[in-house]
Amino acid sequence: MKPRRTSERRNGTRRGPDRRDEPLWITGRRAVAEAIRGGLAREVLVGGWVRSTPALRGVLDAAEQAGLEPREVPRSTLDGMGTDHHGVAARVHLPRELRESDILQRSFGPRDILVVLDGVTDPHNLGAAARAAEAAGVRVMVTRERRSAGISPAAIRASAGALLHLPLARVTNLRRTLENLKDRGVTVIGLDGSARATIYDAPGPESAAALVIGSEGAGLSRLVREGCDILVSLPMRGRVESLNASAALAAALFAYVLPSMDRQSERVDSEDAGVAQSGSASDL
Numbered sequence: 001m002k003p004r005r006t007s008e009r010r011n012g013t014r015r016g017p018d019r020r021d022e023p024l025w026i027t028g029r030r031a032v033a034e035a036i037r038g039g040l041a042r043e044v045l046v047g048g049w050v051r052s053t054p055a056l057r058g059v060l061d062a063a064e065q066a067g068l069e070p071r072e073v074p075r076s077t078l079d080g081m082g083t084d085h086h087g088v089a090a091r092v093h094l095p096r097e098l099r100e101s102d103i104l105q106r107s108f109g110p111r112d113i114l115v116v117l118d119g120v121t122d123p124h125n126l127g128a129a130a131r132a133a134e135a136a137g138v139r140v141m142v143t144r145e146r147r148s149a150g151i152s153p154a155a156i157r158a159s160a161g162a163l164l165h166l167p168l169a170r171v172t173n174l175r176r177t178l179e180n181l182k183d184r185g186v187t188v189i190g191l192d193g194s195a196r197a198t199i200y201d202a203p204g205p206e207s208a209a210a211l212v213i214g215s216e217g218a219g220l221s222r223l224v225r226e227g228c229d230i231l232v233s234l235p236m237r238g239r240v241e242s243l244n245a246s247a248a249l250a251a252a253l254f255a256y257v258l259p260s261m262d263r264q265s266e267r268v269d270s271e272d273a274g275v276a277q278s279g280s281a282s283d284l
Contacts, residue, residue, distance in 0.1 A: 024092055026153045027078070027085035029059055034161020035092045036062040043091040044070040047078055050087030059088055082153070094151055098169035100177050103140060108186060108208035111261050113253070116142045116188075118174060118224045119215035120245050123149045127158025128246030129213065134162035136253040142177060142210075145170040175223045178210065182229065186210050190220050190228035191252050193242055199252055202232040204260020211257055213249050216242070232256065 026035060035041040036059070044063050050056050051072060063070050070088075078085040108114075115133045120126055126149040133141050149155060150170065156163050171177045178188050187205040190212045195202075212228060214220035225231065234243065234251055243251065 024094060024153060025081050025089055026092055026156050027082050027089045028157045028160075029055060029086050029088055030160040031157045031164075032088050032090040032161075033059045033062050035090050035156075035164050036066050036068065038161075038164045039066070040092045040095070040164055041066070041068060041090040042093060044068050045073045045078065045089045046070045047075055047085075047087035048072045049075065053087075055086075056088060084157075092156075092164070095164065095167070097151070098140065098167055100169065100171040100173075100180070103142065103169050103171075103177065104180055104184070106140070108139065108184065110207050110264070112208040113138045113257060113261075114140050114142060114181070114186065114208075114210040115249065115253075116174065116178070116210050116212040116224075117144075117148065117245070118212055118220055119144065119147060119218060120213070121147060121149050121215065123152050123155035124158040125149070125216070125245050127155040127160075127163060128244075129249050130155070130159040130166050130168075131162040132246055132250035132253060134159075134166045136250075136258060138166065138253075140167045140169055142169045142171060142174070144174055145172050174221075175227050178212070178224065178227045181210050182227075187230065188212060188228045189230045189232060189252075189257070190214075190225055191233070191248055192220050192225060192228075192231045193233050194219075195231035195233040197230075197232050198235045199232050199256035200235060202230060202256075204263065205230075205257065206264050209257055209261070211249070211252055213245050213252075216245050 026032060032044065036044065046056065060070065078087065078089055081089050113136065115129065115138050117126065117129060120129065120143065130141060151163055151168065182188055186208045188210045189205060212220060212224060234248060236242065
C-alpha cells in the first residue's frame, strides 16, 4: 500500500504547502525593500554601479535597520536573475500559504474585506491585484489551488512587495469556500460585466465583504457567479469593453466597497450617538 501524501484531502480541505523554508530570489527596489521591512529577506545583493544612487537609498536604509549587510555583486550576477533587476535582489523566505480551514478559523469584523480571484492565471495580474488589495486594507486574498497563479518572483515584483504582506489562501473548491464565508456573515459580491446594477447604484455591503473577480477572458465561472449575494458591474463609458482584472478590482474596492463600509460605519456611529444622548437625557 502506498503511503498517504501530505497534500491529500483531510476534512474537505487540502493542506497548503508550507513554503517558509523555500528560498526565492526576487528583484526590484520596491519588492526588495518590502521584503526587508517584513523580515523575510535573508540576503541582499546590490550592484556596485547603483549602490550610491538616491534610488537605492530606501533599500539600503531598510537593510541597515534590519541588520542586513548588502553584498556587492557584478552586473552579470544580477542579470542572471532577470533583465529588470534595477541593481538589487534579495533572497527571501515566503510566508506560508493559507488553507480553507485557516480562513474559517478567522473572525471577520463588519469592516473586513476579502478578495477572491476566480481563475486569474497571469502572475502579473495576481501581483497587481495584491497591490490594490493590500493598499485597500484587505485582510486575506483567496485563489484557486489549481488553474491560478501562485506566488512567484514575477508576481511579487508586480505587487511591489504587497504579496509579502497580504495573506494568500489557495483553496480546492472556491464555491464551497464562498458558502462557508456566507455562513459566517460575509457578504459575497461578484464583479460581473453583465450585471445590471453598477457599483454606483447597487446596495453596498453592510457587513464583512468578499469581492470576487474573474479572469480577463471568461470572467466569473458559473458556479461562483451563482454563489454571489450581489452582482455588480463597472460602468464602462468609453470604447473599451472592460478593464483588466487588477484595475477592475481597484476600481470596485475604492469606489464601491470602501465607501459603502464608510457610510455604514457613519450610520452606526450616528445611531449610537443618538441612543447615548437619549439615555443621558432620561437620567435627568
